[in-house]
Amino acid sequence: MSNRAALPSLLWFSQRTAQSLAGASAGWLLSGLSQAPLVNGLLPALTASTTLLPLRPRARLGMVLQLCGLLLLLAVALKRLGPSPVWPLVASGLVGLGRTASLLPLQRWLLAPRRLSLVWLQRLGDAGGLTGSLLTALLFPLLRNTAPQFAMAALLLLPGLLLVSSPRFRPPPASAPVSPVAASGLDLRSGAQGLLFGALFALLPLWVRTIGGGDCVDFGLVLAAYGLGRILTLPLPLPGWSLYAAMALLLQATTWLPAWGSTALFVPLGALAAGSDGRLAASLTAGEGQRSVGAAEGLARIDRSLAIGSLVGSLAMGAGSQLLGLPHARILIVAAYGLAALVLPRRHAATA
DSSP: OOGGGHHHHHHHHHHHHHHHHHHHHHHHHHHHHOOOHHHHHHHHHHHHHGGGSOOOOOHHHHHHHHHHHHHHHHHHHTTSSOSOTHHHHHHHHHHHHHHHHHHHHHHHHHTSTTSOOHHHHHHHHHHHHHHHHHHHHHHHHHHTSSHHHHHHHHHHHHHHHHHHTSTTOOOOOOSSOOOHHHHHOOOHHHHHHHHHHHHHHHTHHHIIIIISOOOHHHHHHHHHHHHHHHHSOOOOOOOHHHHHHHHHHHHHHTTTSOHHHHHHTHHHHHHHHHHHHHHHHHHHHTTTTTOHHHHHHHHHHHHHHHHHHHHHHHHHHHHHHHHHOGGGHHHHHHHHHHHHHHHSOSOOOOOO
C-alpha cells in the first residue's frame, strides 16, 4: 500500500469502526429498554430500510446525519431522555440515512486510482468491524452503560466529516445522473444472504442478555469472534450451498457447548460468511476491473441487496420469535440456514 493510500485507509477504517461500534451498542441499548423480540427486530430492519429511499448521494449531509444520530443515542444512554425504545429507533434511523447518503460518493473517492483497491476496501471494512466489536466490549465496563461507546463512535466519525467538507474531496462523477436506487439495482443472491444474516443478528443482543444471562462485554466478544473469522477467511473450494450447510451446523453446535465454546464457534462462522461475501463481490464486479465508478456501483448494488434481505430477515425473526417465544429463535435460524443449503443453486461461479 502506497503512502498516498495511507490517509484513505485510515479514514475508511475509522468510518467502519464507528458504524460497527454504533450498531452493536444501539442493539444492546434497545435490548435493555424493551424485551419484546418484535421491537428489537425493528432496529436492524429500520436501519436497512434506509437503502430503499431514493436519496441523492450527499457525503457531507450523510456524515452530519450520522453524527446527529450518534449524539441522540448518547443522550439516551446518559438518561437525558425518557426510557422509551422509540428514541434508539429514531437515532438509528438517522445513522442509517446518513450512511446511505454518504456511502456511494465516499466509496467512489476511495476507489479512485492510486488510493484503494477493491480488495483493500473490503479488508479494511472487516478490520473496522472487528475493532468496533472489540470496543463494544472494552468500553462498556467504564460506566456500565453504552455512553462511552457512542461518544467514541462520534469521535471516529469526525475525520470523515472533515474530509467530505474539504476542497480535496472530489469523487469521480457517475456515468449518468441516476438515483442510488436505480444505480445500485438488486441482486437476488445478495438479498438471500442478507436475509439469513439479518435474521441471525437481529435478536442476538436480546438473546445474550435474557437467555444467555450475559452483558455487553459478552455480546461484544461474540461479535468480535465473528469479525475475526471474517479477517482470517481462506478461499474454500466448496459449492455455495455447502457453506450454508456448515453455518447451520455451527449454529446448532452452539447449544452443545459452554458459553466460551459457543463464542468461539462464531470465528469459523465469520470465515464462511466472508467467503460467501467475497464470491458475491467478485461476481458483481467482474469485468469492471478497478475503475472507481464501476467498482463503487457494484459494491452499492451488493450493499443495497444485502440490506433489503436484512430488512426482511430482521422483521421475520422478530415476528416469529414474538409468536413462538425467544427460546425458539435458535431453532428458527438453524432451520433457515438449512433450508438455504437445500434451495440455493448447487453450483457457484468461480472467482479469481
